[in-house]
Amino acid sequence: MQFEQLQPEVQQWIREAVSNGHPPEAMVDALVHAGHPQTISHAVQQYLSVLQAEGQTVRPHSSSVVARISGTQHTSDRDVQILMALNAPRVVLFGNLLSHQECDELVAQCNSRLKPSSVVNAVNGSYDLHPSRTSSGASFRRGENALIKRIENRISELLSIPVSRGEPIQVLNYVPGAEYKPHFDYFDPKFSGNDKILKMGGQRFATLIMYLNDVEAGGSTVFPEIGLDILPRKGNALFFSYANDNGDLDALTLHGGSPVVAGDKWIATKWLRLGDYTGPQA
Numbered sequence: 001m002q003f004e005q006l007q008p009e010v011q012q013w014i015r016e017a018v019s020n021g022h023p024p025e026a027m028v029d030a031l032v033h034a035g036h037p038q039t040i041s042h043a044v045q046q047y048l049s050v051l052q053a054e055g056q057t058v059r060p061h062s063s064s065v066v067a068r069i070s071g072t073q074h075t076s077d078r079d080v081q082i083l084m085a086l087n088a089p090r091v092v093l094f095g096n097l098l099s100h101q102e103c104d105e106l107v108a109q110c111n112s113r114l115k116p117s118s119v120v121n122a123v124n125g126s127y128d129l130h131p132s133r134t135s136s137g138a139s140f141r142r143g144e145n146a147l148i149k150r151i152e153n154r155i156s157e158l159l160s161i162p163v164s165r166g167e168p169i170q171v172l173n174y175v176p177g178a179e180y181k182p183h184f185d186y187f188d189p190k191f192s193g194n195d196k197i198l199k200m201g202g203q204r205f206a207t208l209i210m211y212l213n214d215v216e217a218g219g220s221t222v223f224p225e226i227g228l229d230i231l232p233r234k235g236n237a238l239f240f241s242y243a244n245d246n247g248d249l250d251a252l253t254l255h256g257g258s259p260v261v262a263g264d265k266w267i268a269t270k271w272l273r274l275g276d277y278t279g280p281q282a
């Protein structure tokens with residue numbers, strides 16, 4: 001079924017739904033529910049491809065991750081709360097993902113191995129120090145010890161993503177004045193420097209930031225394109241996703257860590273790939 005063959009009012013409905021950021025599968029569900037045949041999904045896809053060919057941003061459909069929201073998500077060793085959810089872009093704030101003791105243990109384990117954080121150079125693929133990122137970090141090999149294993153398994157159950165698709169957990173420390181300027185976590189395939197990193201498990205599609213302490217002042221995670229500001233709270237975790245299986249990327253997930261004003265800030269980050277991660281520390 002072609003988009004042009006649809007009645008004008010149906011075409012208009014689809015245009016508006018797309019510009020409001022509705023995920024395509026939700027649109028198709030609504031159209032089928034209203035009596036249209038399932039093949040209307042082809043017309044929706046065709047419309048989206050045309051927009052993309054014209055260079056317009058098409059928001060990726062929310063992946064199946066946390067598709068159904070209920071107040072509490074059960075994992076085998078912990079009940080995790082959903083504190084906030086946004087559909088487009090997909091952002092979910094979890095409460096109680098980590099116990100305070102787990103947060104403290106993670107910080108204690110990495111204290112002796114903190115190094116200044118680097119960023120990937122999109123031109124040549126090297127890991128460079130950069131003034132846009134002034135934290136220090138330490139990274140933990142997947143399954144490195146009992147604590148890391150437990151946290152990785154819990155994340156995998158919570159998000160229904162195999163552990164094999166996760167990058168190593170990175171713990172970051174920001175002292176007053178330190179920040180991570182707004183950036184994307186995905187690797188733009190337009191830059192050849194990203195080729196190598198994309199071969200190690202495909203595109204990143206989502207990020208989980210775990211907050212390991214309460215920050216005295218500043219240090220929130222900010223999304224400037226959508227005016228969202230998430231305050232660090234010990235044990236909470238912020239999930240956001242930005243790529244679908246076709247590799248469409250959502251530029252609304254531009255985000256950063258705002259400068260810490262007082263106290264310091266500790267987070268642990270788990271990035272997730274579309275395929276099995278095979279890079280360093282897998």
Ligand SMILES: O=C(O)CCC(=O)C(=O)O
Nearest residue numbers: 180185220221256257269
């Ligand atoms: O510090 C933050 O809140 C954001 C961290 C971040 O964006 C990242 O680690 O990729």
Ligand SMILES: [Fe+2]
Nearest residue numbers: 183184185255
């Ligand atoms: Fe980030």
